[in-house]
Amino acid sequence: MNKRRVDLTVNNRAVSMMVEPRLSLADALRGELGLTGTHLGCEHGVCGACTIIVDSDPVRGCLMLAVQAEGAEIVTIEGATPVVGLSEIQAALREFHGLQCGFCTPGMVMVLHHLFSNNPVPSDSEIREALSGQLCRCTGYQGIVNAAKAVAARHMHQNVQPRETSQDHRE
Amino acid sequence: MAIGEPIVRVEDERFLRGEGRFIADYALPRMVEAHILRSPYAHATIRSIGLDQALALPGVHAVLTCDDLPEGLPPIHCRIPTHGDLSPYLQYPLALGKVRYVGEPVAVIVADTRAIAEDAAELVELDFDPLPAVTDPAAALAADAEQVHEAGNLAGRWGFDLGDVSGALEAATFMVSDRFSIQRHTAMPMETRGLLAYYDVGRGLLDIYGPTKVVHTNRNLLATMLRMGEAEIRMIEPDVGGSFGARGEFYPEDFLIPFAAIKLRRPVRWIEDRVEHFAAINHSRDCVFDVTVAADADGIITAFDVKLVTDMGGYIRTHGDVVPSHAGASFPGPYRVRNYRLDAMTVMTNKTPTGTYRAPGMFEANFARERAIDRLAQKMGMERAELRRKNLILPEQMPWHVGTESVKRPTIFDSGNFPLIFDRATDAFGWSLPYQREVDGWKRGRGMCALVEPSGLGPFEGVRIEVDQHGRVQIFSGSSNQGQGHETVLAQIASEVLTVPMEKVRVRHGDTGIITFGGGTYASRTAIIGGNAVYSASISVRTKALDAASRRFGIPVEELDLREGAIWHGLNNEPVAKIGDIARMLMPGNQEILQTPSAGNIPDNDGLVVTSYVRAVSAGAAVFAVHLADVLVDPATGETRVERYMVACDVGRQINPMIVEGQIVGGVAQGLGGTFLEELTYNEEGQLTTGTFTDYLMPNIYDMPPVTSLVFEESPATTNALGVKGVGEVGPSGVAAAVGNAIADALGTSVGLNTLPLTPQRVIEAIGFEVGA
């Protein structure tokens, strides 16, 4: 099949891959680049397990074609994870039992990573809205929300500022 | 002290870092991918399957159909005793002659990639003769109904007749009769199934990655089907994204993928996609209860008279009829009702076959019974909690024999102080405090469900514990893990008994290569049976270590003590030896203890290793629970909002309270899904009409109320040494009942709300509505 070359940046590293147009970005990350932390729970855009950051936005990896990622900057769970140990968000999820089987977890971490990068002290409703597109069958979300609230409370206490200057979404 | 501590889970770090290893993350050199071609018809005769075009597609390696199956291949065995003989209804890995549900496997396509295999699937020519689809159990039982199987659509009919139901009904002062329907829905773990099979042709060894839940049972079943030695097959559980009863049973693919790997002499991987999952995984629930409950003038419930019809789908699978069996056996719940009659029917239809889903039979029975009890209270004019309280089984009546049996085991509640827990639950919730009935035009209602959840069923569990020279403890468990936290829980038990820190304990599980026999994970059994196996093996390890130290150092064993991972003598400041040193001394060939070795067996120097198999007491451990809910209902639209939810239960003893709470809260979420949202619906042609996540709605974060779990350790289980009771299924079990009762209370209605899911439309229908009013 006619494969295309795609050049992109994944987790701060320039990479290129040869893909069929029909390959989803999530499949390409997993299969071509070996980044299997991005999971596929439905392949039709509902469960959120495949959520990654594309050009500073949380995006369903199963709803983008790999060829569409030409030139994109992508962060996956592997890129949102420190070399050893856990990030603040990850540690909070462990502390508050925000995961059981762990299958939805990378997607949860990615949306929270995005949320806290742009908004270190989100309100409860902002937390919920950020998580609203992610399905978890195990936890009932309570531990996940509690973890996020705890991170927000800690940030408030420490007066944390946005990590990256968030892209200005306003005109 | 590790038992009872809310220790963070040891497995979490890898999942959080994206380093979990799920089946789709496994690959092997020369691996090819399989796709299962499934029947597009609910009911049809197979005339022919044309493969020429599919086989001609570049990248396609094979297309296997029923013609390729081995001569004399048996159908997939049912692993659980059933009521009556259900063998005529068993499923073969590929349809033979006839298809009986949409999604039934008809061919296996193996290609370089999954995409090519799917391309090839479109080129297979299916020449099928469609037959009328049977989609409704009532229609299936009609005299002129199309027959799904030659043996007839009524697969089984059984029941109980305890006490004198007819007499009780005649004598009753109050009586309520109603019909309750529980819709077809299912477990729907976030990870779909998958298998990777590798056949080492030269050695004749078959490795299969991907099985879970009951790997030893599945391995033995596959060995029979493939006519291989059991130890020649190794099933290895990867990280698993949830099961909730459905995943890990032996499905057609569990034969087909290894079979294809043997045929092709190449590793074959199959990763189920979500749409396949909808059609292929066991569905569950799908039953109708006709309930009559009778009471005397004082509010003593005198009889339950129940008819239960269960839609089994197109075949009987590995679970047999365990779901209606549990529902029927436990229907009377926590009440001391001696007159109980059940007439149960299991019916075949042209739908996906069924099996268990978390709280199998119990979610259903609790809904029917507890809704009926609310009706009864209403009719009697008695407060609903009071009616229940009055009828609870009393502590002095324990162990309580219900008088029924399920899967050939009597239903017995081993222990519990139901009234005590009931009072604490209602107090904590503020059940009897007045509440504002109306808030901004919405109506508030309050509901409850009292229930007993059996746990810890199944014959046995095995474990081997090995301590190495560095004092590290490796637990090889026969159980499996789909996310519950067993790696932590089992480690906590060993850590406690062996007094070694959690970091030094590792748990492996779900692998037939690491322990000879294993039970597996189902029926909330791992903490109980797997846990007690670890407990008993750990005690043996301790005994063995103390005994070895005694011999090595010439100190009477009574004067030795195991603390902080070391052997101590009396009040000495220094330990005699670390547990790792003892492990070294016990290694075969080591001469520190056995100083004059002779040839032959070395019975003592077999390592600081203990294998232990623990039998389960057949009654298991009964968890009493009360679910309580406040729900707001918009009488204009039927919208509902669960305001607060509480589950109070007595689990005997907690190993990890954090995990216990997680099980309860997560279980409630699933219960809410079954109560409000999830439904597998079929049209008249037998096509599943809710076969994607767009149509099959599972709760998201906005659907979750705050859930409080109130966990008691009041009545330790009398059937196991640790005293633990299983908590895995308490969460979903009472949700539909409590919520349904709350909605009925809000609306002040005595009709409706009998049919799940409780969609806004059904809620509105309960109060009747006029268009445009």
Add this chain to the structure above:
Amino acid sequence: MKPAPFDYFAPTTLEEVFELLNRYGGDARVIAGGQSLVPMLALRLARPEVVVDLNRVPSLSGITEEDGVLRIGAMTRQARALASDIIGTKLPLLHQGLLNVGHPPTRARGTLGGSISHADPAAETPMVMLAYGAKMVIAGSAGERTVEAAEFTLDTFETCLEDGEILKEIIVEASADEGTGFSELARRRGDFAMVSAAARIRLDADGRCAEAHLMIGAVAPVPLRCDAVADALVGTQLTERRIRDAVRLIDLNSFSFDNAEVSLAYRRHIAPTLASRALAQAVGRTGGLRT
């Protein structure tokens, strides 16, 4: 669930887009945000030979305002529109509608033009555009044409776009000092509505209703405009009671959607309630609701 094979082009100018669409005709599909098309590809419900990606055509996105007229590029992401101050202040109904569209990750990719062109009868954005009387700028190799929102959506999943044409831009006249309201009921928040309602209300200096618009969605192939309700409100002092009376004039006979989970009768039953809520919210936002 892997798509059937297709070829892929990512043109950077509209000319290239039209050239490709002309070359491949009915075999080509354009991809905008992909939130509806990619699942259909994966399920093999859509099987184009060629996919033409609009994501690299810069002229298709952006929001501009001139003299109270907003021009919204069809490829403007839903998330951008939701975060836009201009839309928040000038087209609040669009903002309100977008809050009900999917979830953050689907809005990050999903575009306004994509959801309008998909023409799902239960979708929020087409109804909002109808409520605003927006104009749709359609472009093709033959040039551009502009149609009213009401002429754009023809039927369930059907628009007036011809082969080779795309929706390029949406033009909406912002109306100052009006209040807007949006109300919908979905089985699960963020999913498609069972019934939805959108309202715009403008009051005159005396606090009487000078202008009213009410749309009901998810009940028929195309969102319904309820002019009888609007007419009954114009010229009156808006009270809850008056709204309640007016929504009785919703033409329930033009509802047609009916299925087991959400029956026609149920839709008819709840539509007036949702309409009242949307209207009351709109009046509230003008600051003029009298009780």
